[in-house]
Amino acid sequence: MAGIWVYAEHHDGKLKKVTFELLGKGRELAQGRGEELGAILLGKDLDPLAEELSPYADRVHCLESPMLEVYNCDAFLEALSSFSAERNPSMIMAGATYQARDLFPALAGRLQKGIVVDCLGVELADGGRFLLRKPIYGGKALVEVAFKEEPQLVLVRPRTFPPAEPRSERAEVSKEQVEIDPTKVRLKVLEVMKTTGEKVDITEADVIVCGGRGLKDPENFKLLEELAEVLGGVVGATRAVVDAGWRPQEDQVGKSGKTVSPNLYFAVGLSGAVHHVMGMDTSKVVVAINRDPMAPIFQYADYGLVADLFQVVPLLAEELKKELGK
Amino acid sequence: MEIVVLVKRVPDSEAQVQVKPDGSGVTVEERYGMNFFDSLAVEEALRIKEKFGGRVTAISLGPSQSVEVLRTAIAMGVDDAILLEEEALLGGDEYATARALAAAVKTLPYDLVLCGREAFDDSSGVVGPVVAQFLGIPSVTMVTKVEVEPEQRKVKVEREAEGGRELIEAPLPALLTAQKGLNEPRVPPVMGVVKAMKAQIKKLDLGSLGLGPEEVGQKGAKLEVLRYIEPPKRRAVKYIKGEPPEMVKELIELLKTEAKAL
Ligand SMILES: Cc1cc2nc3c(=O)[nH]c(=O)nc-3n(C[C@H](O)[C@H](O)[C@H](O)COP(=O)(O)OP(=O)(O)OC[C@H]3O[C@@H](n4cnc5c(N)ncnc54)[C@H](O)[C@@H]3O)c2cc1C
């Protein structure tokens, strides 16, 4: 059997964190079913990444081609669909990232298989069947589903599982130079515009300090930047703030932005509209700071401070700095 | 330009959703409308038509009430609407739904197929790309800008991507999924609403889609629903009182000792 595969997504020579989270879960599932755990890499010159993955998987499959240097849905689809059709893994897991959400639904269509997106739980039931859990209606309910056929394609919300621990065994690395028929690659990627630089993506952050319209002015976000920096976190924003042009789109948390699941989430000067909450309600610990005691965000928080953010946030940053010795 | 838009009837995001005690299903408050991202797709289709001419057809698969979202689409300016409401088509997963929708699209001429980034109820974002695979055309998801070049038979789009944006060119026909930022959907004009009330909504059954009952709906689904579950509840909020300096000290203490989050 070709085993359980984890799609090892990488950007600018760095593997996405979610890959390691999935390798942890994948190990548990593979052991439970007596299968091999594979990591699958697509790109060009993959040796360093294969090396990095080696302590976490039984096998690293490298699919190399100059046509896979830059992400292109068509090219990746050609490579991944023929490789999986040939090997027939029981499951391919990937993070529910921008890239995987573009590629894997197309892969499901190409392989004529099912797919579950934004999984919050994967369990092995008696009889070796996988049970997948995912939110519906923006998280107001969960549904548990199972696949009728394999391979099963599963996209997991980042930060749902803890990262894997490295093992002393090393993976076997198998390299394939893939031939991609250029006529099948209909899409042309004309330009890739990076706007975030080296900043940690909010979906990967351990701590998020999210600001809303209560900040009053884009300048005031520096208060949140300072608090985030003390905590080693990043700043997020509500849609109201993004639409006003105060913060970049990639920092938007919520239904029409990103779904985040940090360990610690500060909701500052934001009301907690349903659309916002849908993007953050799996955060582990939530602190809400709002001067309106009726603000809905308090229903989704563990700790609530009914206060003026302009008084509380600078103090909090200062105290934490002392506390954490920074 | 011949454009097909896929629109789904979904509950309003504010609607109450209750998991049935036996986990067999959910009860949803009667507040439904067109999926938000689909309204962006309709708007974009209309803008392209206004620029280059052609026709826009909206298709929806769902219970008979889905006719409401098709009327909304017509009121906005869509030319034709098709409803797939046959019992056998309902209750399927995204794959089975996509299969039926693709068969419906195939009954029409099309240069572009537009749909939403994801449907509010299942939040999957799967149907669009799967439809594209059934049609054998390329798909680009999460687009925030669309520029059609009809003579060149191509479309240039901007999509939201990891750490920024990508500029992508696709040959026509192609399928695009609409992300927030693409446009501001218009409010249907009164004239449109009047027209929509009188409009004929075409219906396609399995036979005319060329599909068998085992290929669609629950039977054609790749996933089996086992049960519905209440989401885990966060414990009641702990309010921290006092003047700001005390508040801050207490919060830090709780984050350290109780929440173990520092
Ligand atoms: C289809 C759709 C999709 C959407 N998607 C998203 C999404 O992805 N993400 C998202 O965030 N929203 C989304 N929204 C918008 C959402 O409904 C709300 O409008 C938005 O989240 C409100 O932003 P806010 O909390 O910053 O502003 P407001 O609702 O205006 O809240 C500001 C808060 O700040 C508080 N405040 C003011 N001054 C202070 C002070 N000095 N100290 C402390 N508190 C103060 C106020 O009490 C208030 O509660 C969507 C809406 C729709 C219709």
Ligand SMILES: Nc1ncnc2c1ncn2[C@@H]1O[C@H](COP(=O)(O)O)[C@@H](O)[C@H]1O
């Ligand atoms: N039943 C349906 N009828 C029409 N369009 C649909 C249907 N289901 C999904 N779609 C389209 O596909 C998009 C993605 O849906 P989903 O994959 O269910 O999240 C939606 O935004 C719609 O544009």
